[in-house]
Amino acid sequence: MILVNGAVSDTVPVIDRGFAYGDGVFRTLQVRSGRPLAWRYQFRRLQHDCSAIGIACPSEAVLRNEIARVAEHERICAVKIMVTRGPGQRGYAVPRESQPARIVMSTPLPTYPTSWSETGIRARICSLRLGFQPALAGIKHLNRLENVLARQEWQDPDIAEGLLLDAESNVIGGTMTNVFMVRNDALLTPDLRRCGVSGATRDRIFDCAAAHGIACTVSDVPLNEALQADELIVANSLIGVWQVRELNDREWAPGTMTRTIRRWLDEEED
Amino acid sequence: MILVNGAVSDTVPVIDRGFAYGDGVFRTLQVRSGRPLAWRYQFRRLQHDCSAIGIACPSEAVLRNEIARVAEHERICAVKIMVTRGPGQRGYAVPRESQPARIVMSTPLPTYPTSWSETGIRARICSLRLGFQPALAGIKHLNRLENVLARQEWQDPDIAEGLLLDAESNVIGGTMTNVFMVRNDALLTPDLRRCGVSGATRDRIFDCAAAHGIACTVSDVPLNEALQADELIVANSLIGVWQVRELNDREWAPGTMTRTIRRWLDEEED
Numbered sequence: 001m002i003l004v005n006g007a008v009s010d011t012v013p014v015i016d017r018g019f020a021y022g023d024g025v026f027r028t029l030q031v032r033s034g035r036p037l038a039w040r041y042q043f044r045r046l047q048h049d050c051s052a053i054g055i056a057c058p059s060e061a062v063l064r065n066e067i068a069r070v071a072e073h074e075r076i077c078a079v080k081i082m083v084t085r086g087p088g089q090r091g092y093a094v095p096r097e098s099q100p101a102r103i104v105m106s107t108p109l110p111t112y113p114t115s116w117s118e119t120g121i122r123a124r125i126c127s128l129r130l131g132f133q134p135a136l137a138g139i140k141h142l143n144r145l146e147n148v149l150a151r152q153e154w155q156d157p158d159i160a161e162g163l164l165l166d167a168e169s170n171v172i173g174g175t176m177t178n179v180f181m182v183r184n185d186a187l188l189t190p191d192l193r194r195c196g197v198s199g200a201t202r203d204r205i206f207d208c209a210a211a212h213g214i215a216c217t218v219s220d221v222p223l224n225e226a227l228q229a230d231e232l233i234v235a236n237s238l239i240g241v242w243q244v245r246e247l248n249d250r251e252w253a254p255g256t257m258t259r260t261i262r263r264w265l266d267e268e269e270d
Numbered sequence: 271m272i273l274v275n276g277a278v279s280d281t282v283p284v285i286d287r288g289f290a291y292g293d294g295v296f297r298t299l300q301v302r303s304g305r306p307l308a309w310r311y312q313f314r315r316l317q318h319d320c321s322a323i324g325i326a327c328p329s330e331a332v333l334r335n336e337i338a339r340v341a342e343h344e345r346i347c348a349v350k351i352m353v354t355r356g357p358g359q360r361g362y363a364v365p366r367e368s369q370p371a372r373i374v375m376s377t378p379l380p381t382y383p384t385s386w387s388e389t390g391i392r393a394r395i396c397s398l399r400l401g402f403q404p405a406l407a408g409i410k411h412l413n414r415l416e417n418v419l420a421r422q423e424w425q426d427p428d429i430a431e432g433l434l435l436d437a438e439s440n441v442i443g444g445t446m447t448n449v450f451m452v453r454n455d456a457l458l459t460p461d462l463r464r465c466g467v468s469g470a471t472r473d474r475i476f477d478c479a480a481a482h483g484i485a486c487t488v489s490d491v492p493l494n495e496a497l498q499a500d501e502l503i504v505a506n507s508l509i510g511v512w513q514v515r516e517l518n519d520r521e522w523a524p525g526t527m528t529r530t531i532r533r534w535l536d537e538e539e540d
Contacts (some may be wrong), residue, residue, distance in 0.1 A: 018289055021418050023415060082289075089445070135419055136401075
């Protein structure tokens, strides 16, 4: 089910600036029995991202209501929220009377082999390098061609995720995930101030680590450092966490931190 | 009038990947009495850009026919062609059976003060710096948030265009134009292999310059070099060419090359 500005619809205007320019932001979240998981993290990020590109964010009440409507008949599903600058005439200038559009849609939760959660995934390193754009870094905006091109690099269904490097060979994230490295029982995750997307699950892991007294550092992570990690973990709101079992010629045995983080996320679902 | 895959419509599916990810390309052209100007340049660029991101380009015959339909009742108008990867389910992976979508729409030609053509424009330098992304550079794709953010930097209606620099302070183009510098009666235009958008008018100017024995160099153009140019010119398919009369504290008198290029473009409209 799809709601466009609160009305059931499966279309948007051609002149919506989300379509014309990717002028908008989105979140993807998991909904169980009508309840969006980690909602306060998701909504905080949505507010932040709307504000970063100057779009008014819909109210929490409106969104909660519409999430409940699209998920009404689903025990568990994925919900995508998109907020765009709304309709506009030709040209990049933002119309003074612009009226943001919001889209709330439910889709089935994607299914993956259970082994990916249990024993880890195979990953690859994408050739595409993320460009630096500090003005847009971290924002989950609708300009996602880099992710699309990176995801086109492989067809092998046994490869669960592709890691994206920046132009200086730092690991930034996966095509659809944030990454964490474990070293000496502490966490390390890439700095996203020049490129990459900040996921709500990344924020949750920060808070959980702090609450459990585990250090979590944000910094540049060169690929060779990532390959030397004790554990390499990818995370997002639909999959939770997966440990990387195989990347290039490096293999990892199942690690304890991945299980610990999964438990944190399962415990603190709101 | 808007045609979506040949049918009159003003909407596209929410699940179109053009909306979800900006996964598509576009062109904007001028149409007079049903005839698209510089069509072979426009179509060549559209083919190139579709191919660059792996989308099948619609045939020339289909597009010509739809341009004629949307422009049928207009003596002169702008037509925008968008080609997207078409509908897709959740996720960045391109569906195997993906079916590109094409949108052909006519809008009124934007109107500008006649002085802008006659005596030149005021321009500004945008704070936003374009990020380097060689995989997407030059392509007129639907990920245009950089242009949107740059265009938001000013409201003054007397400023006609904003110049965009890259992270190394090279001039790349305007928010909606390509730029040319004149020096010693020769042309110079920025290299667009790391960022920027290649317009059809830029290609036309290359060919016209060659045909008229005027040298045209493509290279990096640091801002200070651009400010020292004998003429600074912005160009696109709707405006033709405008000379920059004022930029920062630099002012230029009307120059002869701008008029020469305008004459070239007027003469060779196909």
